[in-house]
Amino acid sequence: MVTPVLQVTNLRKRFGDFTAVDDISFSMKPGEILGLLGPNGAGKTTTIHMLLGLITPTAGTIRMFGLDLREHRETILSQVNFSSTYISMPQSLTVEENLWIVARLYGLAEIARRVDLVLEQLEIADLRHKVTRHLSSGQLTRVTLAKALLTEPKILFLDEPTASLDPDIAQKIRSLLKEARRSSGVSILYTSHNMREMEEMSDRIIFLQRGRIVAEGTAREIVARFGQADLEEVFLKLARESRHRT
Amino acid sequence: MKLHRILALLTRHLYLYRRSLPRIMEIFYWPFLDLVIWGFITLYLGRAGGHLPGMVTFFLGALILWDMLFRSHQGITISFLEELWARNLMNLFASPLKPGEFLAATLLMSIFKVTCVSVVMTLCAAAFYSYNLLQVGLWLIPFVFNLVLMGWAIGVFTTSLIMRFGQEAEVLAWSMVFLFQPISCVFYPMEVLPAWLRVLAMMNPAAHIFEGLRSVVSAGAAPAASLAWAFGLNGLLAAAVIAWFYQTFAYCKEQGLLVRVGE
Known part of the structure; x- marks a missing residue:
């Protein structure tokens, strides 16, 4: 069995009464591109900030390369980088x-x-x-x-990395990231609001809604599970549900 | 602590000075202007019948030393603000950089600023007013050391406040040190203060330094007691603000303020 480069267990973040991230657990394999999807306020960026050690979790553990982030911050962060x-x-x-x-x-x-x-x-x-x-x-x-x-880096956190790029450059960046994964085996945690990009880039997708994981799997598995036409339809359905509850 | 990370951050701040006129002015022009104004005031007071012994030494010496304290404070706070303005704090604290290394780099930056400002002011004082700061003698070394240490302590405290309260606390980067000026007895002896303010001044390391300076200049007396007070109080102050900084840093990470500061 392959040891995950990233292991998140029961991660939770509360800001006063508001729960930004609610008991999520997931892992990422070496060389995997994992998509983190969800509407605004779903907890994607807070999760990435916790993974980067910028926000202290309320509960749960984060392990990278088998090491606990709280105890081995320097060793871990020297092998990690991010862009947003x-x-x-x-x-x-x-x-x-x-x-x-x-x-x-x-x-x-x-x-x-x-x-x-x-x-x-x-x-x-x-x-x-x-x-x-x-x-x-x-x-x-x-x-x-x-x-x-x-x-x-061995792990790359990318928070909407192609948001302000024109389609040509965005495509080149995606190709570059895939090439980096192929040549160096970097694992990438990726957030985007571009569903086609998500489908193209991600080996697996985690769908967050109101801080909780509501779906996990390949893009095809998630689409099938929600009975929608494509990932964009799934996103719209969950985003609207999320807004109605707020 | 890794030296390469401290030097990386120091280099980042030094790069800023290569193409920024306001930053260069901060080091050269404003201290020069301060000196010119106070120099003329000193000359005027002298001609108007002032009979204080060593008046020029009191005023110009005190001014240059006060500016060292001010610049050492500013060296820290402005370095932090530069990161805040550049929205660079996330880049830094998501890297292996430790908070202690960040502080160490700002301290080095502060030494750079203090050195530049001191050289400018000392040379100008000599050129325009025939005043030689070095006449204070070897006592100058512990005086300066203690003033810089106090500037750092106030700087670290102020930085913690800006980190905690964000840009609305930005003005403290320039003004905080002036809260201490009335009880630092820079231009007047401690005895002129009312009794209750004198108690506060006694707890201020800078007041003991300036008292020491006066005793050296006016009586040639060794300011051993003043220095002992300054060292002791600075030690306590430094320990307290470092603890406060780490506590604030942890609180900001807890509350997610580190990623929001500067937005």
Whole structure:
């Protein structure tokens, strides 16, 4: 049996009376792309923040590479990285300077080679000397992805990574991520509101609604279980149910 | 603690100064302006019949030392604000960087700022007012050390407040240190304070430093007692604010504030 790279057990997060994440358990295998799906407020981002050690869980355990995140934060986070539409990079620094800082923060060797490689991979080598403040939102998204891939992580958390990209670049990013998975065996936890992207990217999908896991399986299994035409229909059904209850 | 992470963060802050005029002004222009204004006030007071011994030394010396405290405080708080403004805190704290390493980097940044400001002010004071700060002698070393330490303590405390309350507490990054100025006895001796305020001043390490400076300048007396007070109080203050910082950091992670601060 393959040991999971990520094991989440009975994870819960409460903010006062509000339960953002409610007793969820799941795991991720090496090299797996796991989609985390759900309407706004379902608990996807809070879950990712807990996995990154940015929010302390109210209950439950998070283990990565067989280690408990609370006790082995430094070891785990040096092998993990993330990208999100909702983060930025220091605006007054150039793209290259930002990537060098990240590389030094993670203690990477051969920084120049890695920076060159990741800039080429994401087709942003021409932005190397551009001050981050002057990037478009699509360019900034690619730079934050470059930051995430630069450290060659074993687990990558991606929170809506293609949200601000045009279809052509988004497709290239998806291909790049699949290639990264194939070549380095990186495991990816992925959130997106683009259902076709979810179906294309994910080996397995976890559907969150109001902090709870309401469905888990391949896209086809989930569609069949809810008796809908496609994943988008499932999403709409659950999102509307969720809003009616609120 | 890993040195490469501390240096990475320090480099990140130093990069900012390469292409930012306001940040360069913060180090060179504002301290210079402070010095010019206080220098003229000192000259005016001297000509108007002031008979305080070593008046220039009192005022300009005190001003330069106070600025060291102020800049050491600001070195920490502004470094934190830079991360907040850049929405970079998530990138940092989702990396292997430890809170202690983050603090260490801001302390180094603070040393950089204090050094630049001190050199600028000392040279300007010598050039424009023929004032030599080094005339205070070797006592200057423990004086400066204690002032920088106190600036760090206030800086770490302020940073914790900004982390806890977000950008609405941002103004504290510049103003917090001035809450301590009236009871720091920078430009006047502790004896002029009313009795109840004197009690507060006694608990303030900076007040003992400036009292010590006055005793060296006016009487050439060794300020051993003042320094002992300053070291002792600073030790307590530093221990308290570091504990407070870690507690606040844990609270922010508990409440999810770390990912919301700066939004």
